[in-house]
Amino acid sequence: MVLSSSPTELHHDCSNPACGSQEVAGAKAAGGQSGPLANRPATTGAAFLGYVKRWCLWFLAFFGIYSASSVCPFCGTPGCPVGAGGAALVGVIFVGLWQFGVRIFQKCKDVAQKFCQ
Numbered sequence: 001m002v003l004s005s006s007p008t009e010l011h012h013d014c015s016n017p018a019c020g021s022q023e024v025a026g027a028k029a030a031g032g033q034s035g036p037l038a039n040r041p042a043t044t045g046a047a048f049l050g051y052v053k054r055w056c057l058w059f060l061a062f063f064g065i066y067s068a069s070s071v072c073p074f075c076g077t078p079g080c081p082v083g084a085g086g087a088a089l090v091g092v093i094f095v096g097l098w099q100f101g102v103r104i105f106q107k108c109k110d111v112a113q114k115f116c117q
Contacts, residue, residue, distance in 0.1 A: 055095060055099065058094075058095045059092065059095045060091075062091040063087050063088060063090075063091035066082065067082050067087035070082045
């Protein structure tokens with residue numbers, strides 16, 4: 001289906017196609033932001049909560065994979081040889097490597113370069 005008219009957001013009232021609409025020109029003249037981010041509220045604590053949520057989800061993923069994938073060689077039940085403490089420790093280590101691995105390896109590289117000079 002082909003629309004015969006363009007949407008109102010893309011319509012220009014002037015003859016110059018590069019100028020944009022009158023609202024954008026008025027916002028630029030006033031020094032404010034324009035576009036979809038103009039009315040966006042400030043998010044100060046949301047970034048930290050997003051980081052904590054992402055860390056917890058990765059922890060649960062690694063914890064669950066490690067605890068469910070190990071099988072006891074004697075009784076055959078999954079998770080028997082691991083225990084909750086061991087799975088939590090491995091989950092924390094893997095999440096730390098997943099999120100900070102590049103920084104950790106870069107720091108180790110810098111220390112090794114300083115030591116070898």
